[in-house]
Amino acid sequence: MGKHVxxxxxxxxxxxxxxxxxVQVGVGILSFQSIIVEPAGYDAWISIxxxxxxxxxxxxxxxxxxxxxxxxxxFDIQTMLFGKWIGKSLGVITCVYFLLMSFVALRLYIxxxxxxxxxxxxxxxxxxxxLLLVLYIINGGFKVIAGxxxxxxxxxxxxxxxxxxxxxxxxxxxxxxxxxxxxxxxxLSAQKMTLSYLGFSTLFVYYPFLKEPKKTxxxxxxxxxxxxFLYVSTxxxxxxxxxxxxxxxxxxxxxxxxxxxxxxxxERFEYIGISSWTLVILPNIxxxxxxxxxxxxxxxxxxxxxxxxxxAIIIITVMLTVRGFDNIxxxxxxxxxxxxxxxxxxxxxxxxxxxxxxxxxxxx
Amino acid sequence: MKKIKVMITLCLLLxxxxxxxxEIVDELALISAIGFDLTDDxxxxxxxxxxxxxxxxxxxxxxxxxxxxxxxxxxxxxxxEANQPLAIGKLEVILYNEKxxxxxxxxxxxxxxxxxxxxxxxRMAVVEGNTKDVLTREYWTHGAGLYLAEMFDQNFINGRMPxxxxxxxxxALYSKGMDPFLPLVSVGKMVKINQIAxxxxxxxxxxLPEDKTFTFHAMKDNFQDATxxxxxxxxxxxxxxxxxxxxxxxxxxxxxxxxKITINIRLEGILREFKTEEEVDKQKVNKIEKQMEDQMxxxxxxxxxxxxxxxxxxxxxxNKYRGLNRNFDxxxxxxxxxDLDITANxxxxxxxxxxxx
Numbered sequence: 001m002g003k004h005v006x007x008x009x010x011x012x013x014x015x016x017x018x019x020x021x022x023v024q025v026g027v028g029i030l031s032f033q034s035i036i037v038e039p040a041g042y043d044a045w046i047s048i049x050x051x052x053x054x055x056x057x058x059x060x061x062x063x064x065x066x067x068x069x070x071x072x073x074x075f076d077i078q079t080m081l082f083g084k085w086i087g088k089s090l091g092v093i094t095c096v097y098f099l100l101m102s103f104v105a106l107r108l109y110i111x112x113x114x115x116x117x118x119x120x121x122x123x124x125x126x127x128x129x130x131l132l133l134v135l136y137i138i139n140g141g142f143k144v145i146a147g148x149x150x151x152x153x154x155x156x157x158x159x160x161x162x163x164x165x166x167x168x169x170x171x172x173x174x175x176x177x178x179x180x181x182x183x184x185x186x187x188l189s190a191q192k193m194t195l196s197y198l199g200f201s202t203l204f205v206y207y208p209f210l211k212e213p214k215k216t217x218x219x220x221x222x223x224x225x226x227x228x229f230l231y232v233s234t235x236x237x238x239x240x241x242x243x244x245x246x247x248x249x250x251x252x253x254x255x256x257x258x259x260x261x262x263x264x265x266x267e268r269f270e271y272i273g274i275s276s277w278t279l280v281i282l283p284n285i286x287x288x289x290x291x292x293x294x295x296x297x298x299x300x301x302x303x304x305x306x307x308x309x310x311x312a313i314i315i316i317t318v319m320l321t322v323r324g325f326d327n328i329x330x331x332x333x334x335x336x337x338x339x340x341x342x343x344x345x346x347x348x349x350x351x352x353x354x355x356x357x358x359x360x361x362x363x364x
Numbered sequence: 365m366k367k368i369k370v371m372i373t374l375c376l377l378l379x380x381x382x383x384x385x386x387e388i389v390d391e392l393a394l395i396s397a398i399g400f401d402l403t404d405d406x407x408x409x410x411x412x413x414x415x416x417x418x419x420x421x422x423x424x425x426x427x428x429x430x431x432x433x434x435x436x437x438x439x440x441x442x443x444x445e446a447n448q449p450l451a452i453g454k455l456e457v458i459l460y461n462e463k464x465x466x467x468x469x470x471x472x473x474x475x476x477x478x479x480x481x482x483x484x485x486x487r488m489a490v491v492e493g494n495t496k497d498v499l500t501r502e503y504w505t506h507g508a509g510l511y512l513a514e515m516f517d518q519n520f521i522n523g524r525m526p527x528x529x530x531x532x533x534x535x536a537l538y539s540k541g542m543d544p545f546l547p548l549v550s551v552g553k554m555v556k557i558n559q560i561a562x563x564x565x566x567x568x569x570x571x572l573p574e575d576k577t578f579t580f581h582a583m584k585d586n587f588q589d590a591t592x593x594x595x596x597x598x599x600x601x602x603x604x605x606x607x608x609x610x611x612x613x614x615x616x617x618x619x620x621x622x623x624k625i626t627i628n629i630r631l632e633g634i635l636r637e638f639k640t641e642e643e644v645d646k647q648k649v650n651k652i653e654k655q656m657e658d659q660m661x662x663x664x665x666x667x668x669x670x671x672x673x674x675x676x677x678x679x680x681x682x683n684k685y686r687g688l689n690r691n692f693d694x695x696x697x698x699x700x701x702x703d704l705d706i707t708a709n710x711x712x713x714x715x716x717x718x719x720x721x
Contacts, residue, residue, distance in 0.1 A: 244540075245540065256484070260483075260531060267453075
């Protein structure tokens, strides 16, 4: 521990933007609408913005901690603050959390492929091919991962144009009257929405890999703002397109929107959309899996490649043993709920403890 | 070692294609239209048409009919008759017989909404008479499904018929302030799409006749490119207005608690054909404008009366009202709707009358 990341492994500050957006946007954006409308109805787009403000504050806190501890990541900071045992246990929990996140992303994506495209496709084959690709990318080092995150945001960006087509059937009265729900309902929706913003805590792990890290803060904020823009525009278009009662019956509203698109050369657009989504899911899985294995390396000095192979085997095994969509939903709900507490409780607490620690250190 | 790695990767990548089932377009029977009738013993009878593309570019249509209680049951039975596996991915038209529609079509629509391979643009319609009769007719070189789909589309685009498809029907079905409607197809010497079938929830309850379709559309949507016939008292057509551009706004009056609804319709059109000896001048045009306004307002009055009697709201007035009223209550609106004061205010502007004096 304590070994600094050499300069030639570091990435340019602006790539932080893509690292943040790439890990936040995933399978969630295909289905978040029907979840957030339950408490706040069609005012839920306001909740998306409220949740985003919360995430901005958390990013601010994370930089507050990290900026004072140059060259250190979360695992160093935790051992520094809580001592060896508690620090490492917290580190292991973080690693397991990231591992589960990548598992959920992969499993939910394969579920979409199974429901929408190929009902008979084998979990083993898709999972293995996908994980081989992920391991190959991680093998290239953090620079390559950052590159994949960049491509994972830029290439699928054309999909935002698909939001224009459903406007043919837009029903603008749907959004009126604005603000017809109580503050509590809005906040409940915002809480459900935070789940779609998770993953940015990987910043704790890759912070030492950023060149001039203090300058990256604004890019991180831009990243969250861009994610918010994507979510809000998707939500508003779906709200105009579906009726409020109707959207609650739809599992993947975004894919449903794609069903209305008909072009001369392609009868149904969702097949192109789902295939393109591979590029959105890839950085998701890659970054979280990397963060998890990186943690193992930092704490127990184990070879990162070996950890990854073990991880891949674990993911495949769990995937083959946990069957049934309701069980998968349970796991994903567990992970997102844990993620919520990790982000909204643990990070502020860590920030306060660190602040006190800082004061004590200074006074000495 | 490296070679082995490359080999394994290649194997995985290439062999993964084998795990998906083979569904090749040429080897599937793509259902293009589907129709539901009731048999005498109250069983559901499904009819499907499958276009069969011949090598000389003509299309013959294969028709299969089976009865059952579940749609899936009918499909299974149909599959045992077809020479190729039936696939529903290119479904264009779904037709319901009047009797079927009267019993409610929620379940029968749900099958198609649930299936990811059916597009949201599939057209739905109610048929006066047997759907099997519609689907088994000869339509020149076209298959029945394709012909009907194109017939629907051109009527939607040219504003003769308000647009409807499976998505819009579902939208209206779930909506708190709107009831669904569907085009009503009449079967005579020709198959015509010219009337409106009105729904309460998912049940067919009434219809608007052919000559009300235009005014109904003008009260519901903005559209362009339609033609309207102005009649003299005896019912004989005296003038035709083309290329109509119609916009509508809905006004709820000053007191939102006690709404007085005015549907303002503004029409702009071109006068092309008229049955009169006189020369056309400004005065004459004004007279025609006035005639058209009166006629449409009269029709609108009758339409509103029908809608209120049936207590259906396909115009989506409830949704508009919900947008303005923060304490919208669906039940209250339903009770209120029957006795609401609804009027239509039509404003016709004839922009020109062609290139001759």
